[in-house]
Amino acid sequence: MISNNTALDITENSNVLPFEEGEAFEAFLNYFWEKYGFNFTYYKRASLMRRVGQRMKLVAISSYKDYIEYLKGHPEESTALLEFVPVNHTCFFRDAETWDYIATDVIPQIIANKKSDELIKVWSAGCASGEETYTLAILLIEALGVEQFNRQVRIYGTDIDAEAIYLARQGRYSQNQMVGVPPAFLERYFEKINQSYIFCKEFRHPIVFAQSSLLDNAPVSKVDLLVCRNTLIYFNIRGQNRVLYRFHFGLKDNGILVLGNKERPNSGIDNVFFSGVSKKHRIYNKLSTTYSPQELIEAFQQRKPRNL
Ligand SMILES: C[S@@+](CC[C@H](N)C(=O)[O-])C[C@H]1O[C@@H](n2cnc3c(N)ncnc32)[C@H](O)[C@@H]1O
Numbered sequence: 001m002i003s004n005n006t007a008l009d010i011t012e013n014s015n016v017l018p019f020e021e022g023e024a025f026e027a028f029l030n031y032f033w034e035k036y037g038f039n040f041t042y043y044k045r046a047s048l049m050r051r052v053g054q055r056m057k058l059v060a061i062s063s064y065k066d067y068i069e070y071l072k073g074h075p076e077e078s079t080a081l082l083e084f085v086p087v088n089h090t091c092f093f094r095d096a097e098t099w100d101y102i103a104t105d106v107i108p109q110i111i112a113n114k115k116s117d118e119l120i121k122v123w124s125a126g127c128a129s130g131e132e133t134y135t136l137a138i139l140l141i142e143a144l145g146v147e148q149f150n151r152q153v154r155i156y157g158t159d160i161d162a163e164a165i166y167l168a169r170q171g172r173y174s175q176n177q178m179v180g181v182p183p184a185f186l187e188r189y190f191e192k193i194n195q196s197y198i199f200c201k202e203f204r205h206p207i208v209f210a211q212s213s214l215l216d217n218a219p220v221s222k223v224d225l226l227v228c229r230n231t232l233i234y235f236n237i238r239g240q241n242r243v244l245y246r247f248h249f250g251l252k253d254n255g256i257l258v259l260g261n262k263e264r265p266n267s268g269i270d271n272v273f274f275s276g277v278s279k280k281h282r283i284y285n286k287l288s289t290t291y292s293p294q295e296l297i298e299a300f301q302q303r304k305p306r307n308l
Contacts, residue, residue, distance in 0.1 A: 021064075025049060028064040035071075036078050038160070040085065042215050043237025051085045083138040083163045088229040092135050093180035094229065095261055098281045102227075103139045106256055106283065110224050111143060113254075114152070122155040123220040123250065126231030130168025130209065131177070133157035134188050136227060137207055138185055150205050156220045156260065168209045171199035214243045214304065218269030226251055230260035238298070240266060245299030247271045251286040258283050 006037040013294050022117060025045070033039045040048055052067075059077065061067050071077050093099045114120060122140070124133040141149045159165050178186060190197040214231070227246055232240045244265055247257055257274060259265075265274050274284035291299070 009201060024064040025052075028052070029070060031068050032071075032078070032081075036082075038082060039213070039216055042235050042242060044234060044236050045300070047087075047234060048085065051087075052081070055081050055084050064242070079162075081246065081267055082234045086159075086161050086164075088161060088164050090131045090179050090230075091177065092131045093182075094132065094135075095224060096180065098258070098261065098283075099135060099139065101281045101283065105235065105278070106137055106225065106258075110256065112225075116148070116152065117135045118152070120153045120225070121220070121223045121252075122153065122159040122225045123223045123227070124155065125214055125220075125228040125247075126228060127157035127159050127168060128161070130157055130164075130166045130171060130199075130231065131173070131225060133168060133207060133209070134189075136225075137199075137203060141189075141203060146203065149203070153206045155207045156247075157207065157209045158214075158220070159209075160211065160213045162211045165211045167207050171204065173194045175177075214246065215239060216235060219246045221250055223251050223255055225256045225258070227258040228260075230263070231256060232263045233260060237266060241269060242299055243294055244269050244273065245291065247297065248286055248289070253288050255284060255286045257286065 021140060022167065026041075029041050029256055033041065040110075052064075056062065056064075056067050059067075059070060063071055072079075110120060120140070122136055124136055127133045137149075137153075137155055140153050140155075144152060157165075157168055159168070163298070172247075173190075173196065175195060175197070178190070181190075186197070189200055189203060192198075200211075215235075228243075228247065232243060235243065264270060264279070264282055265284065270276075270284075271287075273287055273289050277283040277285050277289055292295065
């Protein structure tokens with residue numbers, strides 16, 4: 001059910017540009033997609049243009065056409081741009097009230113619905129440098145104990161940004177990055193080496209990090225708890241819907257979806273594919289809804305970039 005409703009919840013930035021500039025930017029995005037396989041066409045234009053513009057400034061280029069030429073001659077620039085465009089800001093226990101709710105209501109409910117030998121699959125989607133993923137691990141260990149956590153849980157942390165995934169795998173954080181971590185958890189789950197805090201190896205066995213795009217790569221399947229916070233907000237409405245259909249596909253029936261505080265499913269998806277568990281904390285569960293052919297196309301079709 002694709003909605004034509006314009007009263008959308010995560011508003012798209014209306015970015016009024018001179019026609020030529022808009023055209024040139026779309027040509028640039030399509031070039032980037034075709035050449036490097038990264039599809040930014042589903043991102044909100046205003047913030048995307050700002051980030052690409054900042055990168056262009058750094059290499060002293062002022063037109064998208066020249067930037068394409070620069071990319072052709074400087075292969076390392078594509079990696080630099082890919083690392084620069086996504087906003088990676090994150091922290092442990094970001095929005096503490098939401099994590100309290102997850103700890104006291106969501107995780108106990110998931111555990112109660114499982115037999116002790118049944119797998120609990122968790123997906124931290126858009127995990128940046130891993131703080132959110134390790135936050136989930138800590139709360140699951142607190143609920144299950146370490147042994148049962150190792151036996152029963154698998155946590156997948158994914159992000160489009162290879163550098164962020166590298167950092168997530170390192171699990172090494174500065175003192176400043178530990179701000180949201182309650183002291184008892186700091187003591188129990190991190191080893192302090194020099195000025196760094198390292199998430200203890202003994203708790204890492206069920207955690208896997210992988211570079212993956214929510215828009216283009218296959219979703220993790222049979223997920224019980226999917227946390228994707230502060231990521232949808234960077235996508236335009238079509239991008240958000242595409243990812244939400246994919247999340248619906250990846251979740252188990254009644255599986256739980258946690259979004260960021262400023263995010264919610266758009267009308268047409270809310271109450272059709274997901275229903276609110278706690279709208280205050282942007283927590284939803286999957287409804288068993290079947291897709292229309294149009295929705296399947298929106299979710300999974302890989303559109304070919306138009307010819308340049
Ligand atoms: C602002 S951070 C949010 C991190 C964390 N979820 C949180 O709430 O603190 C947004 C993350 O989404 C990632 N991201 C952006 N586009 C993505 C895509 N297409 N697929 C996967 N991750 C993406 C970015 O690389 C970035 O790490």
